[in-house]
Amino acid sequence: MSTPKTIIEKVWEKHVVQREPGEPDLLYIDLHLIHEASSPQAFDGLRLAGRRVRRPDLTLAFEDHVIPTRSLMLADETSRTCVDALRRNCAEHGIQLFRFGDRRQGIVHVVAPERGYVYPGMSVICGDSHTATHGAFGALAFGVGTSDVEHVLATQTLPIARPRTMAVEFVGDLPRDVQAKDLILALITQIGANGANGHIIEYRGAPLAGISMEGRMTMCNMSIEAGARAGMIAPDDVTYAYLRERPQAPTGAAWDEAMADWRSLVTDPGARFDKTVTVDVSGLSPFVTWGTNPGQAVPLSGSVPEPASMEDEQERAAAERSLSYMDLVPGTRMDTVPIDTVFVGSCTNGRIEDLRSVAGVLRGRKVADGVTMLVVPGSMEVRRHAEAEGLHEVFVAAGAQWRLSGCSMCLGLNSDRLDGAKRCASTSNRNYEGRQGPQARTHLVSPAVAAATAVAGRLAAPSSLEAP
Template identity: 65%
Template sequence: MATLLDKIWDAHTVHRGAGGTDLLYVDFHLLHEGSSPQAFEGLRLAGRTVRRPELTLATEDHVVPTRGLLGSSGVAATMVAALRRNCAEFGVPLHRSGTAGQGIVHVIGPELGITQPGRIILCGDSHTSTHGAFGALAFGIGTSQVEHVLATQTAAFAKPRAMAVTLHGDLPDGVSAKDVALAMIGRIGTGGAQGHVIEYRGAAVGAMSMESRLTLCNMSIEAGAKAGMIAPDAVTADYLRGRPYAPVGDAWDEAVASWESLRSDDEAEFDRRVDIDVSSLSPFVSWGTNPSQVVELGGVVPEPADPAAERALSYMDLAPGTPMREVPIDVVFLGSCTNGRIEDLRAAAGLLEGHRLAPGVRMLVVPGSAAVKQAAEAEGLDEVFTSAGAEWRTAGCSLCVAMNDDALADGERCASTSNRNFENRQGRGGRTHLVSPTTAAATALTGRLTAPSQLGARR
């Protein structure tokens, strides 16, 4: 009996190493400007070429500005220029900033149809786990591995263990996949899935949209997992149908038929199992400096249980016992590879429409891709955001990683739909509270951490 991980791993094994490290074939390789310069230089020095440029795609996302055109000088311009030069030299397709296909690498992969069930997809970025929502095995790799994949279309890994996270029940109104992910990480910790690939299962997963599944798998890495996966189903096929890289005609029918076998066998054994009843969940928010330091939004800042928690409270300038709903917010960020898709923007816009941001609150809305931006503008969502007082930006990683023009000032506190709340992640001295898109929107309207259900009483 085999798990979904077993089936994909075995189908891609080119050679089994004596020390437990297997050489795997890579179906698709994604690149961005942050992790590729040294890899291309390694190819150049060794006199090698890119083995399968047609199975490689690059995009500009991490350092590009989201408020205007890229300048001709500075670190960002240098990094983007290097990516453009390398892609031109080695024949790698590139989606440039300002073009229709550009966006965050983990947003454009699915929307182009590159991300398909049964594939192994690699990228020099930790949140490559996002793509597992389609029943792919996808994870981040280091610079030397990026070079190896470019040169050989293979990579060597020790096989991770399999972990089943089963979500029981129905999600309550106002509770999203982001809240589920934060609840799970809060329960098992940032190392709870270390050395494992998580397979998300259960009725609650089956009821999720593809966008919600992408959010869930995106956050897997924050629990220490190598990757997150969800077996493909009709929702998967419906999303992929007609995408640029998706099969067509008879090839589409054959692909869909083959995807039906991509699920764990009923008697498959997992190395670890976790069961979560989602029907009792409410919106979650982080209080500390890692994604496991979370509480329900209706809760309070906890007493520190160890020195790490004490340091987190000191950095976040929070006192134990403080109700999370009383924590004031300076900046709200809606975007990232976690929550920058059209569904996320629609959900937030639904709360903001006809209202104004709280005085003193700044809100950045950054679409995850140029396609998301175009779709949002076609629906008038951009006008909803700007009428509320938010800033409407172009596609990019933006404030998630602060490798660009967007960064918090020292001491600013941000409600963020991104995936990490580490010290200085969003800018030196910036304080990050991880939230869902609807919690972000509700917070922007009140100026304090706020659940959507509270808006009726607090507007």
């Protein structure tokens, strides 16, 4: 009888090309995603070594990190340099490129799944930490550095030490007002921003059956903020229904063959994880970060914590630094904190489901005076869907700015950034110091909370708003 295996072990073993004692495993990479911000040096390295891209057919390129979202003009010299380099490299090596202005363009971790390039059992890498997004399909998906990007371009393989395994078991009944973003923030708050360090997480449990593929991508996306190397969810009927509608999905007999393989990608009964964490979702409510890492969060109805009450010296010191940067006082109720800017978008929460959630709150309401709200679709496909449903009319009528697709204010590599010590409610994934601007203060929230906050002018839950 074979030893029971986790889905993580099954997919990992499927891709091992070479294994030597004391050395990292060499994994075959099924799909390599690249973008303009992290690939130029990798191509320069290839050129200096006289090498070609080994599998351009398994490489996809995207323009997303530095592009503007106000217009189709690349006015910034740095952005033009990055984009021009990617275009030259893709032309030289025959790599398919989703160009700025193309109707298929968008954020790499939004476009690849929506086009159907990612499916269960694959190995996927990208020079971007949030590649973990694709683990929502039961794929093994890693973010890597520039030297690794070069290695995969040249060999279609990646040397990587095998991480430990971690099960996150969600239990209980999922409250109606809790979104996927709240689940992952609750987990990170429970285990800490480094609680999954050195592990690949498998998210499990009955509550996940009620989470859509878009919500699952949000959760796997932020595995990195829990310190994990990657996150995965075993494929199920929700996964298959999503994949069947994708342009690149297999059809006919190829679909049936793929399904037979995908259905085997589950953790066997009796399989062992190196670590198991249980999260009871029954009592959860919308979450919001108060500090400068995603683990510094509380329920929106809660208050800024008192660092002096924290037993761990490092945790206490980190909290004190965070509160100084965020200009918050212990004991302050989070739902009284005023907000200058609201950002809806990113590879975490820039999909059509997220925009529908925002529109549902904004419909018939207005963005508060003095608040700037940006709604940035994760792809041009998402933008078209939103406009076909009239969501953009809701955003504009409420006083929000309806933008083109791009990474935008998530990391501020283009003109979408905060000036000075402004305070932003953001649906993105990171709230580090200076992430959205040199002095920017970022509160991570779900799309629904972001919309309610824009209306209230302070951090707010949809349930707290008066009827429109």
